[in-house]
Amino acid sequence: MDKFNTLLEAAQLAATRCGSWSFATSDDRYDVKGLLVLAETSDSETPIDEDSFYVVSRAGAIGLCEDGEDIDWLFLTGSSEDEDLPATYQVDPQINFCPKCGSGVVSGARFCGKCGNRL
Incomplete structure (x- = not known):
């Protein structure tokens, strides 16, 4: 799993692995352009703590790891359901x-x- 300090960096890699995402806690859907705009806005308005980081799965799902271990999956791909997304970062x-x-x-x-x- 790849690790990033900004959501934009994570989204840029995820965009090479997938073309659309859904927000994990709602039915909101994003294409590449929408995800990149959202990521850039999020980074400028609410940057994450220095101990936190984003991760990108092999299929392009994006998660936030706030405590260095537990992963909150934020953006899921259509193939995320088939992918075994880990609950912790190792x-x-x-x-x-x-x-x-x-x-x-x-x-x-x-x-x-x-x-x-x-x-």
């Missing part, structure tokens, strides 16, 4: 060394650069 563990050969690995790498082992 950081993926970082692998610093290859478990097979012990070489240092590049952050976020999927394979060891030395031996090719899948990380």
Whole structure:
């Protein structure tokens, strides 16, 4: 899941993954343009706390994480119903060394650069 400091940044990524959203607590629907305008307005009028952040799911749903853990899903996609949206935000563990050969690995790498082992 991707993490952002502003709703506009989250909406910009979500727009590459989906074309329409519904607000989680109402029947309000948004297309890409409407979501981007709403996000920009929201960021300028009511910015989030410094400890809070937005997350975007693989399908383009947008959530707000105010306490660093619990996610309040704000904008849902048509495929969000099929997507298993998590209730909490968890950081993926970082692998610093290859478990097979012990070489240092590049952050976020999927394979060891030395031996090719899948990380």
